[in-house]
Amino acid sequence: MLKRLILIQGSPSSSDEPSACGPPLLSASDTAALSGEFPDVEIESGVSGPSGDALHAVVDARAWRSSALDLWALDTGLHALDARGPFGLRLEGLDRAGAARAAYEVLTRCQRFIRRRNLASATAVFARILGRHRELHDLDRPLVRADYDHAIDVWQWMLRLDPRAGVAVQAAALFHDVERLVSEADVRIEHRAPDYQAFKDEHARRGAELARAALDGVGLPPDVLERIGALVASHERPGNDAELALLNDADALSFFSLNSAGFLDGYGPEHTRAKVAYTLRRLRPEARALLPRIRCRPEVEAMILGEPGRPSALEAQA
């Protein structure tokens, strides 16, 4: 579980003074904002040089926004650390101008390792829901691992967007794409669908059946189980239902923050451009306004900027 973020100015080889000797990398207001967004993570400033804490991953802030950033290596290292217990992240090479933004982006990219909960999910029943969800996923299979990570990430986005989210919509976040375990566990096929929306609607309908079956006997009241099924069945269309819109926002934000870089590698620019347009349409304006604070590959950012619903703040950054 990710417990600490250590912010390091410059690098061992740079001439920058270590942050411990100068003004802090983050202002008091930036620190408060970051802690408010990620209350379970301890945020510290450190000094350049080797760390005595072996249980940490290192992210170089100067490479963070590069298209060449090796996210596969980062994720592999994070999975290994997470399996061992609590761990930290050292975010190195920072300057004061970009430290707050980089810290927010890195914690967002790694939020699935924080595993925040609220009152509705800090229960024995929800622990069983998480257990059932985990049992379905063989994490040695790369696409299944990716789907598992996405499910946890959607759940975590949901709790950031609505800290009072109920148990049904949180469970729906975990199980919304469970159908992919049947249709796309070894090879992705969505880009070959002649009618993309129809393909997604069928994926949602079958996923609802699988979710209901997986959660049978976990201790949920029948009406909650039905509600989870209804949310999963409709999750590819936002609609007017507030919980459904929340699920769509969380799912779409997770596409951009966690999946979009690998999606571009896997599917190529043409289908990624269509996916970006489809996913932008699922976002409510308040969720779309968060996009400028998410790290996307430059190629994906350019696709977002090319869409009519682009966030104006992102345009201002470009």
Ligand SMILES: [Fe+2]
């Ligand atoms: Fe889906």
Ligand SMILES: [Fe+2]
């Ligand atoms: Fe999804």
